[in-house]
Amino acid sequence: MSTVDLIHVAMQKAVNMPKSFERTRKAIAKKKGALDSLHQFSRDSKRLHRAQVRDEKLEKIAASRKKTDQPFLERAAFFQEALKQNGSEPFQLETIQELIKTFVHQYDDELNEVKKARRPGRPASAKEDLLKIKIAALEKEYKSGFLIPVLDTKENAALLDRWEGSWSYLTTLKWDRISSEGHRKPSSFPPRGDH
Structure with a gap:
């Protein structure tokens, strides 16, 4: 990473920090003037x-939320x-x-590569287990109703085409749950377990 990239990342963190x-x-x-003159147990130091x-707590919450939001952002980008x-x-x-x-x-190709790289008789690696879990979760969701933006209307297609990558913009789109049997059900975003 270049110096310019590091500065940019630091500025982004500073902008987003509580x-x-x-x-x-x-x-x-x-x-008070100087902060180093504060007593250890004074009201101001408390x-x-x-x-x-509070700032640390907010940062943890934001990081946790970003982690849970990321799969839906990747899905919309796909x-x-x-x-x-x-x-x-x-x-x-x-x-x-399709x-x-x-x-x-x-993830099928990546899973096959990890399986091939494993020596015979060895237990599955953590990466292999994680890939299996991801694939199983996606297959289960597809069976019951896979959440996607509505892709068969001109209006929603135009909205998705203009999406710039933000979470808040995704709420303006219409969403559907489409099952593997072809059943379709309107849904809301962000998902609230409505399948």
Whole structure:
């Protein structure tokens, strides 16, 4: 990673970081002058500590949320790319089913490579187990109803084509759950376990 990239990442973190600690530090410094003159158990030092703990808690929550949101962002990006390759034209249901199958089985090649790399008689690696779990979860979801943006209407296809990668924009799209048997059910985003 170049220096410019590192600076950019640091700036992004600074922009997205909670600001309680910094605001509290400035307020106390304005009132008291130097922060190093604070007594260990003073009210102001306790205020600083609470602000720091709050910021750390918010950062953990944000990281956890990002981790749970990431699969849905990747899913939307996959179908957006398929739509762009189709000239931003809506798909027929059969084509949508094929796209879902492609998405569900995207890890098959990687799983086969990991299996081949394993010596005979050795137990499965952690990576192999994780890939199996991912594939099984996607297959289970597809069987009961796979959540995807509506791809067969001109309006929703245009909206998905304009998506810039943000989570909030995905809520403006219409979503469906399509099962492996071809049953279709309108759904909401973010998913709330409505299948």
